[in-house]
Amino acid sequence: xxxxxxxxxxxxxxxxNKAQLLExxxxxxxxxxxxxxxxxxxxxxxxxxxxxxxxxxxxxANIFKRKISQEIEVKITALNEANLWPKIDITIPGIKNAxxxxxxxTKTIYEICDIFTSLGFNVVEGPEAxxxxxxxxxxxxxxxxxxxxxxxxxxxxDDLLLRSHTSPVQVRVMEKEKPPIAIIVPGKVYRPDxxxxxxxxxxxxxxxxxxxxxxxxxxxxxxxxVFLRKMFGKEVKVRFRPHFFPFTEPSADLDVSCFxxxxxxxxxxxxxxxxxxxGAGMVDPEVFKAVNYDYDEFSGFAFGVGVERIAMLKYGINxxxxxxxxxxxxxKQF
Ligand code: DAH
Numbered sequence: 001x002x003x004x005x006x007x008x009x010x011x012x013x014x015x016x017n018k019a020q021l022l023e024x025x026x027x028x029x030x031x032x033x034x035x036x037x038x039x040x041x042x043x044x045x046x047x048x049x050x051x052x053x054x055x056x057x058x059x060x061a062n063i064f065k066r067k068i069s070q071e072i073e074v075k076i077t078a079l080n081e082a083n084l085w086p087k088i089d090i091t092i093p094g095i096k097n098a099x100x101x102x103x104x105x106t107k108t109i110y111e112i113c114d115i116f117t118s119l120g121f122n123v124v125e126g127p128e129a130x131x132x133x134x135x136x137x138x139x140x141x142x143x144x145x146x147x148x149x150x151x152x153x154x155x156x157x158d159d160l161l162l163r164s165h166t167s168p169v170q171v172r173v174m175e176k177e178k179p180p181i182a183i184i185v186p187g188k189v190y191r192p193d194x195x196x197x198x199x200x201x202x203x204x205x206x207x208x209x210x211x212x213x214x215x216x217x218x219x220x221x222x223x224x225x226v227f228l229r230k231m232f233g234k235e236v237k238v239r240f241r242p243h244f245f246p247f248t249e250p251s252a253d254l255d256v257s258c259f260x261x262x263x264x265x266x267x268x269x270x271x272x273x274x275x276x277x278x279g280a281g282m283v284d285p286e287v288f289k290a291v292n293y294d295y296d297e298f299s300g301f302a303f304g305v306g307v308e309r310i311a312m313l314k315y316g317i318n319x320x321x322x323x324x325x326x327x328x329x330x331x332k333q334f
Pocket of ligand 1: 164167207208248302
């Protein structure tokens with residue numbers, strides 16, 4: 001009997017050693033300690049033994065029971081712990097979460113809006129999918145006008161296209177409200193332009209419109225001069241160069257003196273000493289007609305600036321594509 005128990009002990013421990021899963025351990029427990037276990041079978045024969053033999057066999061059997069139970073407990077505890085904390089190595093350094101921030105274009109738009117709201121302008125937005133009337137006709141760009149060529153962009157369906165400028169929002173606001181009006185309109189615009197270092201099929205503009213009684217070109221000059229000096233520094237000079245836009249008369253291109261070379265001539269300004277940042281002019285009476293404003297009573301100015309252009313000049317960026325490639329090495333510098 002003693003020999004049988006010793007034998008049992010050997011197989012029990014070797015089976016327990018091999019057990020990898022909780023259910024394997026449970027099988028070992030049932031096999032060696034359960035009611036129908038081999039040990040129980042053996043102990044049934046105790047009644048035929050002498051008192052001394054009983055005591056001895058009983059002792060060995062109890063030791064075996066205790067040892068195997070203890071070992072089972074130890075193994076279960078170890079397995080449970082391994083399951084609870086299977087893949088965590090607390091000595092590995094943590095993964096640092098990169099902290100996000102706003103995109104340089106958004107940042108530039110915020111700066112532009114801040115300056116104009118401090119001058120009393122309201123920020124409004126308009127749809128990117130726009131009707132022809134707002135993108136063209138009401139802005140004095142009729143169907144057969146050559147100015148339409150550079151602007152005729154992505155049509156989604158008849159009479160619905162991705163807007164080519166933010167100017168349509170001027171019309172949308174004037175249709176709904178009476179003067180005085182002082183708004184700026186930041187937003188995305190779309191052009192059929194091939195992508196290169198200075199062109200993109202999508203970019204951002206901020207439009208401006210001010211309409212009231214007795215608004216003159218000097219109001220336009222004063223307002224834009226304040227804006228550009230706040231944006232680029234007190235020293236910059238502002239120049240209005242004659243140009244044509246269908247929706248303004250007279251119209252001008254808007255230049256700032258090159259602050260990279262102080263007008264000595266450099267690559268950024270192509271040795272001209274000036275940098276173009278947008279267009280402007282006095283609202284054309286045809287536009288007022290389209291929104292039923294009395295053009296004898298009211299006058300106004302409008303302007304449009306390119307956000308990427310301003311950001312490129314301000315931060316010394318030489319390729320517009322960098323804004324849209326989402327390269328973290330570029331973006332994290334702002
Ligand atoms: N919409 C013009 C463009 O995209 C920019 C512009 C020029 C807007 C003159 C104006 C303006 O409001 O008066 O090229």
